[in-house]
Amino acid sequence: MESKKLFILRILQILEKYSDENHPLTQNQIIKFMEKDFDTICERKAIGRNISYLKEAGYDIENVGHNGVYLLSRKFESSELSLLIDSVLASKHIDKKHSGDLINKLIDEGGKYFVNTTNCIYYNKQWQKTDNKTVFYNIEILNEAISEEKQVYFIYNQYDINKKLVPKREKEYLVNPYKLLIHNQHYYLISNNDNHSNISYYRIDKITNIKKLNSVRKPESELDKNVNLDIDKIDTALPYMFADEIKKITLKCKILIIDDLVDWFGNTFTVIKADNEFIWVDIDASPKAMQYWAMQYCELVEIIRPKKLRIKMAEMAANINTVYNNENNI
Numbered sequence: 510m511e512s513k514k515l516f517i518l519r520i521l522q523i524l525e526k527y528s529d530e531n532h533p534l535t536q537n538q539i540i541k542f543m544e545k546d547f548d549t550i551c552e553r554k555a556i557g558r559n560i561s562y563l564k565e566a567g568y569d570i571e572n573v574g575h576n577g578v579y580l581l582s583r584k585f586e587s588s589e590l591s592l593l594i595d596s597v598l599a600s601k602h603i604d605k606k607h608s609g610d611l612i613n614k615l616i617d618e619g620g621k622y623f624v625n626t627t628n629c630i631y632y633n634k635q636w637q638k639t640d641n642k643t644v645f646y647n648i649e650i651l652n653e654a655i656s657e658e659k660q661v662y663f664i665y666n667q668y669d670i671n672k673k674l675v676p677k678r679e680k681e682y683l684v685n686p687y688k689l690l691i692h693n694q695h696y697y698l699i700s701n702n703d704n705h706s707n708i709s710y711y712r713i714d715k716i717t718n719i720k721k722l723n724s725v726r727k728p729e730s731e732l733d734k735n736v737n738l739d740i741d742k743i744d745t746a747l748p749y750m751f752a753d754e755i756k757k758i759t760l761k762c763k764i765l766i767i768d769d770l771v772d773w774f775g776n777t778f779t780v781i782k783a784d785n786e787f788i789w790v791d792i793d794a795s796p797k798a799m800q801y802w803a804m805q806y807c808e809l810v811e812i813i814r815p816k817k818l819r820i821k822m823a824e825m826a827a828n829i830n831t832v833y834n835n836e837n838n839i
Contacts, residue, residue, distance in 0.1 A: 517559040519547050524563075524570065526620050528579035535577035583618065590619045600694060604642050641666075641674060641714045644696070648713060651698060654686050654721045660703070661686055663719040665711060674715065681718070684709070685726035687738055699738065701726075706733040753797045759814040760790050766809045773802070789813070800825070 523542045528534045534542075536556045543549045560578060564570050569582040585593070597603060597611050616623060647663075654661045662681040666674040684700040687708070691697075696713035729738060735754050762770065764786060770778055778792045792799070796818045803810050803822060812819050832838065 513551075513555070515547075516543075516549075516551055516555055517562055519543055519549060520556065520559050521563055521568065522546075524578070524580040525583070526617075528577075529620060529622055530571075530579060530581070532622060533571075533573050533577035533579040535575075538577065580620075583620070585615075585618055587619055587623055590615050590623060603644060606642060607645060641717065643717060643719075644714050647716050647719050648689065648696065650719050650721050651686055651689060651713070654726070655688065657721075658726050660684065660722045660724045660726045661719055662722065663716045666715045666717060674717070682711070684711070687726075687729065689713070701732055703727065706731070706736075708732065708736050708738070753795050755793050756796050756815060756818075758792050758794050758796065758799050758812065758818065760792065760803070761811040761813050762788050762790060762806075763809040764788050766806060769806070 520539060520543070523539055523546065524534065527538075527542060536553045539556050540551060540553065543551055560570060569580065570578050571581040572578050594612050594615050597608050597615070600608070603611070651661065653659075660683060662683045665677050665682050667677045669675045683703050684698070685703060686698055686700045688699040689696060690699055690710075698711045698713055698716070699708055700711065701708050729736075759781070764783065767788065770790065774792055774794075778790045780788055780790050782789045796815070799812070800818060800821060803812055804825065807826075812822050
């Protein structure tokens with residue numbers, strides 16, 4: 510049998526798990542849960558006394574007379590827990606096992622009756638998840654390296670035709686880590702390859718065999734003068750994570766695409782003119798990323814400037830036309 514010193518902790522755990530506004534617990538019910546869950550026998554006086562101590566300690570416990578007591582407030586509201594669970598499910602950088610573990614912990618925070626109000630857990634297998642089970646470890650090591658300004662090396666992987674992660678090259682990547690970024694549901698490491706002055710982006714769910722080194726990372730002052738490590742600017746300037754120099758890009762867009770522009774670029778773009786059908790906007794962004802972004806909106810978006818990018822788009826369109834008009838490819 511457990512020590513009586515643990516009574517107060519066990520009573521709190523029972524209230525967290527089994528009580529809410531619609532399910533208050535009487536002292537007799539708490540005694541039964543103490544015996545069932547913790548193999549502990551206690552008296553009614555001990556229940557009442559320890560509940561008083563919990564109230565004195567600041568726990569929001571509501572007394573409803575003969576119906577008993579319940580924990581009025583928790584760390585998270587049910588709606589907050591549901592939002593967090595949905596976020597875990599939607600996170601492609603968290604593997605299935607860790608997703609399930611995290612969701613179970615969140616459900617436990619809501620108590621027994623929260624489980625009956627959400628079916629999110631049952632959809633876990635339907636979401637696309639990484640197979641890399643070292644993501645949390647990678648993040649932990651990278652956070653340490655960034656805070657200590659140390660270099661790291663790792664194996665960087667890509668998917669093969671069997672949809673398995675395999676090393677992109679045999680040699681490890683030696684990098685100077687600066688920041689972590691969540692972008693398009695993936696975690697990225699913003700870093701610099703030691704022999705270059707620009708920055709590179711690595712998907713953390715594609716990193717394995719990571720190790721923090723004792724060597725000090727390259728100072729930001731030694732990076733190329735055009736490198737910008739401002740997370741907000743990186744997030745909006747790179748719809749896709751291509752590491753090229755940010756340029757001012759002018760687009761002519763059908764006015765109906767304004768919602769999409771805000772979704773992708775927030776309030777960072779500038780409307781330079783508009784009529785009843787079109788808007789012209791300036792965006793500071795990666796030309797290579799915008800090349801692919803504009804392709805998905807090809808019927809709604811035209812790149813006006815820079816000229817080099819406009820020519821590139823025309824070449825891509827011509828190549829696509831050739832491919833799809835070639836009957837021999839069918």
